[in-house]
Amino acid sequence: MTLGRLIIYTRKMDEMAEFYATHFGYQIRRDPADRITELAPQAGGAALLLHPAGKAQKMGQVLVKLVFDVADVPARRAALMAAGIEVGPLLDGGGYAFANLKDPSGNSVQISARAFRSPG
Missing domain, CATH: 3.10.180.10 (2,3-Dihydroxybiphenyl 1,2-Dioxygenase, domain 1)
Known part of the structure; x- marks a missing residue:
């Protein structure tokens, strides 16, 4: 499944x-x-x-975050920002980079290199 x-x-x-x-x-x-x-x-x-x-549904609740696996987070972050999207700072997750943003409805989205980090 x-x-x-x-x-x-x-x-x-x-x-x-x-x-x-x-x-x-x-x-x-x-x-x-x-x-x-x-x-x-x-x-x-x-x-x-x-x-x-x-009508009763509230947009942009932060109960779920979509995380997209990205090998080069700084490059993807720069491309998103160049397209006019507000992206938070580049952060260190302890061996991998990530950054957070919102989609047009205010939902939480993350670009993350966690899937590409070295084991250990």
Whole structure:
């Protein structure tokens, strides 16, 4: 059994789809008969499903953080910042680099080299 999909509730469907497609390599898949927009990963990993948020749902709660494995965090951070995205400082996780940011709906996102760190 593997984790195949994550649902993200949002009021910014188009902006969110473009954000993850442009900056994290997802392919946007829309079906006119379905209100969910599927974002398919191009390099493996879980798909993201964008679901229209209900009126009572609060955007940007920090109960879950999406973490993207990136071998060169400083380079990816620089590219995101060059694209106008606010990214926090480059941090040391004890042998690997990471940085935090928010998506257009205020959800927590991290780029991290943890998956590429040396054992020990």
